[in-house]
Amino acid sequence: MKPILSCSAAKFVYNSFTAADDITFELHGGEYLAILGENGSGKSTLMKGVLGLLKPASGKISYSGIKPQEIGYLPQQTVVQKDFPATVWEITLSGCQNRLGFPPFYSGAAKNRALDSLKYMQAEDLKSKPFRNLSGGQQQRVLLARALCAADKLLMLDEPAAGLDPVMTERLYALLSELNSQRGMAILMISHDPESAVRYSGKILHLSRNGHFFGTKDEYCSTPLYKRFGGSNA
Amino acid sequence: MLEILGELFSHNFIIRALLVGILISLCTALLGVSLVLKRYSMIGAGLSHVGFGAMAIALAFNFAPLKLSIPVVLISAFFLLRISENSRIKSDAAIALISSSSLAAGVMVIYRSTGINTDVCNYMFGTILTTSKSDVYISVISAITVLAVYIIFYNKIFAVTFDETFAKAAGSNAGFYNMLIALLTALVIVVGMRLMGAMLISSLIIFPALTAMRIFSSFRGVVICAAVTSVFSFFIGIAVSFASETPAGASIVAVNLAVFILFYILGLSLRRTRWAN
Structure with missing residues (x-):
């Protein structure tokens, strides 16, 4: 099946500063993808690019069966x-x-x-x-x-749990999981919290200056990236 | 009071001023809600000073003031908005630069040509006198245009005011609506300047919105309340100006301030009772 969203070798330049480079990932219908990475690694820039608010300097972002205006977006x-x-x-x-x-x-x-x-x-x-x-x-x-x-098919969220207490955060993640499993809504979420990202999502895109990671969450858990970024519990 | 009102309506020039003023206060109130919420209040003040500079030059060279200042202020609105959107320049400082420079240009031209006469004074502080027939036509047409555009694009204006990023992502042309609001504001400011005075017209943009926000917490409620308080304050202000022979603009601002304070206290006590329950 064709992915509803694919991004290949995308590069974003912001005020002549390269905010994100060489990003490649795919999102199929009904998938749950979390985007992780340190501050300034280009997560929000990437999301703006995917939404069509920023043009990639090089590389390609393409949709299949959905228009950028039909994405449900939860900005910060x-x-x-x-x-x-x-x-x-x-x-x-x-x-x-x-x-x-x-x-x-x-x-x-x-x-x-x-x-x-x-x-x-x-x-x-x-x-x-x-x-x-x-x-x-x-x-x-x-x-x-x-x-x-x-949106009917795809939701994008930019750190939806920012500023929420732990109970509210759990409730929000539960709602998102429900949307994902019951309505088949694909979810693309920027997160600050690798543990809940690993718990709820199916795939992970981790942006880092020393090379990005894109793969399933099980693959992600065995990488040094997760061990370093995931903190003490990893 | 009734006597004053009766006398007020017996003069043609006052009826003309009332007609223009009511339309202008209505327009500034509507646009003001978006401008204040988007933190663009300073654009109104900046534009009125640019308008004053243009007026002064028009007077010196015997041009029709409105015909010169409308295009000049529209163009300035375009650039002021561009400056505000560009994060590299500190926009409040840039607007202050532009507005004081145009004021300086206006003052220099005035001193070299006519000097500070009553006509100049009127442009600075507003007058209900001598709203000419052609001014009335231009004002009425401008005001109706602004009202119609605002009502048609109300939903889009709300969306862009509340969340520009979301609006853009949903395919709304936020840049276009920002520009639309800035240009309509420019038009209303120039047209209202004669009546309110260049120094005071920006208060018509800021006061009604702030006043309405003390009490109402829906966007529609704020818009309607701003429109009503703006027209009410204008009307009472003109009556005060007529009765006490104070300049129109200053009297209207004073009434606006009084209404604001009233709503502020009312808002505080409303919130208190809500907490108490």
């Missing part, structure tokens, strides 16, 4: 969002913006989809609540619902 939260006046519903509905035509008004179908996404994230009761009053975990669930509005 910005300062602006912390005190932004918007309800959960307004934010969730904005996940359907990739389906807007002209004039850009949301259809009944879009509203149903947004409501389904909220229900799936068990956040329906938050619908009319102000986003800025929610806890960190609730906010991530709402942003995940927004991402689900945009």
